[in-house]
Amino acid sequence: MCGIGDDCAILRLPSGHEALLTTDFSLEDVHFRRSWHPAETVGHRCLTRGLSDIAAMGGDPLAAFLSLALPADLPQSWVDGFFRGFLALARRFKVTLAGGDIAQSPGMTASPLTRGRRRALLRRTESTGKILADVMVLGSAPRGSAVLRSGACPGDDIFVTGSLGAASAVLHRLYRAPSQQTDFSTLPRTRLKAGDLKHYYPTPRVAVGRWLRERRLPSAMIDISDGLSSELSHICEESGTGAWVAAPAIPVAPGATFDEALHGGDEYELLFTVPASRHNRIPDRIAGVPIRWLGTITRKTGLWLVSADMKSRQPLERKGWEHFSG
Amino acid sequence: MCGIGDDCAILRLPSGHEALLTTDFSLEDVHFRRSWHPAETVGHRCLTRGLSDIAAMGGDPLAAFLSLALPADLPQSWVDGFFRGFLALARRFKVTLAGGDIAQSPGMTASPLTRGRRRALLRRTESTGKILADVMVLGSAPRGSAVLRSGACPGDDIFVTGSLGAASAVLHRLYRAPSQQTDFSTLPRTRLKAGDLKHYYPTPRVAVGRWLRERRLPSAMIDISDGLSSELSHICEESGTGAWVAAPAIPVAPGATFDEALHGGDEYELLFTVPASRHNRIPDRIAGVPIRWLGTITRKTGLWLVSADMKSRQPLERKGWEHFSG
Numbered sequence: 001m002c003g004i005g006d007d008c009a010i011l012r013l014p015s016g017h018e019a020l021l022t023t024d025f026s027l028e029d030v031h032f033r034r035s036w037h038p039a040e041t042v043g044h045r046c047l048t049r050g051l052s053d054i055a056a057m058g059g060d061p062l063a064a065f066l067s068l069a070l071p072a073d074l075p076q077s078w079v080d081g082f083f084r085g086f087l088a089l090a091r092r093f094k095v096t097l098a099g100g101d102i103a104q105s106p107g108m109t110a111s112p113l114t115r116g117r118r119r120a121l122l123r124r125t126e127s128t129g130k131i132l133a134d135v136m137v138l139g140s141a142p143r144g145s146a147v148l149r150s151g152a153c154p155g156d157d158i159f160v161t162g163s164l165g166a167a168s169a170v171l172h173r174l175y176r177a178p179s180q181q182t183d184f185s186t187l188p189r190t191r192l193k194a195g196d197l198k199h200y201y202p203t204p205r206v207a208v209g210r211w212l213r214e215r216r217l218p219s220a221m222i223d224i225s226d227g228l229s230s231e232l233s234h235i236c237e238e239s240g241t242g243a244w245v246a247a248p249a250i251p252v253a254p255g256a257t258f259d260e261a262l263h264g265g266d267e268y269e270l271l272f273t274v275p276a277s278r279h280n281r282i283p284d285r286i287a288g289v290p291i292r293w294l295g296t297i298t299r300k301t302g303l304w305l306v307s308a309d310m311k312s313r314q315p316l317e318r319k320g321w322e323h324f325s326g
Numbered sequence: 327m328c329g330i331g332d333d334c335a336i337l338r339l340p341s342g343h344e345a346l347l348t349t350d351f352s353l354e355d356v357h358f359r360r361s362w363h364p365a366e367t368v369g370h371r372c373l374t375r376g377l378s379d380i381a382a383m384g385g386d387p388l389a390a391f392l393s394l395a396l397p398a399d400l401p402q403s404w405v406d407g408f409f410r411g412f413l414a415l416a417r418r419f420k421v422t423l424a425g426g427d428i429a430q431s432p433g434m435t436a437s438p439l440t441r442g443r444r445r446a447l448l449r450r451t452e453s454t455g456k457i458l459a460d461v462m463v464l465g466s467a468p469r470g471s472a473v474l475r476s477g478a479c480p481g482d483d484i485f486v487t488g489s490l491g492a493a494s495a496v497l498h499r500l501y502r503a504p505s506q507q508t509d510f511s512t513l514p515r516t517r518l519k520a521g522d523l524k525h526y527y528p529t530p531r532v533a534v535g536r537w538l539r540e541r542r543l544p545s546a547m548i549d550i551s552d553g554l555s556s557e558l559s560h561i562c563e564e565s566g567t568g569a570w571v572a573a574p575a576i577p578v579a580p581g582a583t584f585d586e587a588l589h590g591g592d593e594y595e596l597l598f599t600v601p602a603s604r605h606n607r608i609p610d611r612i613a614g615v616p617i618r619w620l621g622t623i624t625r626k627t628g629l630w631l632v633s634a635d636m637k638s639r640q641p642l643e644r645k646g647w648e649h650f651s652g
Contacts, residue, residue: 006383006474006475006476006564007348007378007379007380007382007383007475007547007548007549008346008347008348008379008380008382008383008385008465008472009346009347009348010344010345010346010383010467010472011344011345011346011347012344012345012469013339013344013345018336018337018338018339019336019337019338019339019345019464020334020335020336020337021334021335021337021389021391021424021425021462021464022333022334022335022425023391023393023425023460023462024393025393025395025460027395052333053333053334054333054334056333056334057332057333057334057336059334063347065347065349065462067349067350067351067460069351069353069458098347099347099348099349132395132458134349134351134393134460136347136349136391136462138345138347139334141336143338146334146336148332149332149333150332221333222333223333238332
């Protein structure tokens with residue numbers, strides 16, 4: 001790759017690959033709160049959203065682009081923290097920060113970006129009270145191999161990575177806490193418990209997505225940014241199918257409720273379907289992450305939750321994840 | 327291309343091409359004003375910035391991604407106008423609107439985007455008073471052929487497309503006008519004069535950039551988003567050179583001053599350098615756009631403005647373009 005600081009970034013894709021592109025706007029008080037989330041967490045989470053989209057296609061992330069709009073009174077330390085979180089995650093996934101907004105920032109320095117050949121890509125929006133970050137991630141996959149949402153067929157088995165509900169449980173705890181107890185803006189990462197990490201420093205399942213794509217196992221795949229019920233309905237809508245899910249199969253995270261596991265967002269786990277004939281090729285763990293069978297895709301549309309004894313069923317309501325609007 | 331509405335857009339580059347990527351944040355009251363610019367103009371200008379970056383590399387634009395943050399009280403008619411302007415320019419350059427922010431917008435419809443297979447990609451930011459648009463453009467160029475800023479060599483001739491200063495002249499007129507005379511929010515395009523079009527509906531010089539790149543003529547190229555003096559200094563800094571410019575050679579647009587031509591931004595003309603041995607291969611017009619010789623790249627750093635008789639010279643001050651902050 002070359003051309004940083006030029007009119008465009010120039011990126012060479014691996015031979016025979018096609019480009020995967022995703023953009024995500026992260027808005028203060030919608031996707032994060034300054035009092036709830038240390039700046040480092042915000043940087044990490046903003047990039048996680050894009051990496052998770054690449055993971056959901058089974059792609060390899062290559063480069064990220066960051067556009068930031070910052071309120072005038074935001075301390076430089078916040079910006080430094082944001083970049084620490086963003087760049088640490090980028091390094092972990094070998095993703096280059098290849099550019100962003102080329103507008104100059106009057107009176108603002110962005111030390112982490114100026115190191116090496118990187119340039120400051122910040123604009124200070126004097127009149128905007130909220131932080132906005134638009135993150136674009138470029139990835140790639142061998143031509144024709146990217147996993148879509150639309151490929152699920154009746155009879156396919158449904159699987160999910162990791163456990164569900166922990167991120168949502170942290171969020172509900174934050175909502176319930178008296179406001180004077182919810183200033184986590186300086187909370188160090190080392191003080192977070194395992195369940196909390198799921199919310200503050202989620203791990204995009206890039207390695208799992210790639211493993212599955214390399215073996216051409218999934219017929220459809222999506223990441224759980226808006227909750228299991230919501231994402232399963234996306235797969236079914238795009239594939240023209242229905243699904244049933246076995247209630248006892250849902251991997252509820254320790255400390256989370258069944259409802260949080262079923263509808264909670266910001267999980268960044270992968271939900272995927274596999275033809276029944278390849279069911280046995282899905283191991284218990286992929287790249288260290290537990291994989292759980294959940295249910296089956298059906299010809300008839302509609303989502304159903306089936307009881308442990310498989311004798312009763314109820315409609316699985318799709319509850320959209322509204323982030324922090326509640 | 328496929329995969330719209332999936333986790334990522336999937337884009338296939340022409341065989342042997344590499345990807346060119348650029349993002350530009352357009353912020354209300356920095357890059358446009360709601361009272362000065364009809365919504366259609368804003369949509370057009372937001373996309374122009376990205377297309378012009380692709381043009382400056384000699385690339386072919388392929389796809390655009392749009393993330394929008396809109397204040398709660400913005401009328402739907404404004405959003406419709408924005409998309410009309412954005413999509414009309416996209417169609418003209420055969421650029422697909424391939425995606426954007428995947429967040430759902432509660433209570434907002436975006437009719438132009440929902441047509442066909444496109445999806446509404448809007449989020450309404452209840453608490454942000456300003457409009458923000460982040461536009462990403464993906465282009466491509468045959469491997470190794472994209473024109474950088476850094477390739478200028480001593481002795482190279484400097485050229486510029488079109489004429490300069492018209493966009494800036496319109497802006498200065500807007501600043502001078504009494505505020506009650508500057509509501510152009512509903513100004514129809516048909517009432518704009520030729521000079522005004524340069525400001526309201528600038529044309530990215532994609533065809534010129536491609537023509538030059540195909541013939542491998544330019545050693546360096548940049549678009550004039552921040553003014554001629556500023557962009558020439560970018561080329562010189564990146565190339566480790568200086569330059570002199572013949573004052574009478576500068577193509578001052580009708581109605582513009584010499585200073586506006588020298589320092590005015592938002593022009594979207596191309597500034598490029600060509601080895602002296604290939605000077606004769608540059609025609610008077612490329613793709614219908616007049617091309618003017620401006621001066622020469624020098625070994626010694628520093629920018630100079632040379633008089634008509636080539637006998638006197640003065641330092642060419644680099645004046646950064648601050649958009650509408652003044």
